[in-house]
Amino acid sequence: MNVTFNKRDPIYLQVITHLKKQMVSGDLQPGEEMPSRRQLANQLKINPNTVQRAYSEMEEQRLLFTETNRPSRITEDPAVLKQLKKEWLNQAIDRFVSAIDPIDLSLEDLMPMIQEELSNRKKDVK
């Protein structure tokens, strides 16, 4: 778990976003055990209460579940995961469309730029 936090947004929200992203990609699998609050806090150099804030909000959204005094785990409910992926996709598209709306370029003009950026990513990852 590697994250670089920006100073603008609340850390607990950035943690949530990062975890959601990993759930969408499949890096985090259903039923998988999460690091404990204290572990993750230590790893990210943040306060355990901040992790607690992130985890508990994700519990409310059913993305995580916790059995008493056991580390939280990723939801095993397919419907919840499906809904998460759906929302993630919708948000990506909504924001993109809203952003390019004022630009005087057609989607066709944009395609190659997106393609290039996508291939740049893959290079960096490997």
Next chain:
Amino acid sequence: MNVTFNKRDPIYLQVITHLKKQMVSGDLQPGEEMPSRRQLANQLKINPNTVQRAYSEMEEQRLLFTETNRPSRITEDPAVLKQLKKEWLNQAIDRFVSAIDPIDLSLEDLMPMIQEELSNRKKDVK
């Protein structure tokens, strides 16, 4: 000037984003006179200082310029405007690519969804 503010991000940043967007689209033309701090504040039901904060930051970025005790105006420097458009576009693409990265769909699969969302926009606007 119609904006709905979210509660999370600072208002002055949302104002800046909105004004930049209008500059990118051409709704705001070079040399055009902006509403005064007080006028805009009144119109948006926010504090004049918040508008001042937005305007002065845009001045630092050369997007606006102000002659003493006169309403600010849109930059007339083509290079500045061009740079703005470039950054706006890059940001849109970066964010989009980052968002769809974890999704298990190809860009080709996404295209029709984007197209549909784009046409929905046009309908709502007219």
Next chain:
DNA sequence: AGAAGTGTACTAAGGGATTAATACACATAA
């Protein structure tokens, strides 16, 4: 049994950013 590690809960304090209130100098127009 004992120790270490869980999640959970509560309170307190601070820190930084944002918003708000006010005042001032100057330009413009009536």
Next chain:
DNA sequence: TTATGTGTATTAATCCCTTAGTACACTTCT
């Protein structure tokens, strides 16, 4: 001149997030 409207500057107040320190019950493992 007078009044109104500019931008600008300074100060105060407010809000939310973060950090910090404890405490407690329970599970797991040694």
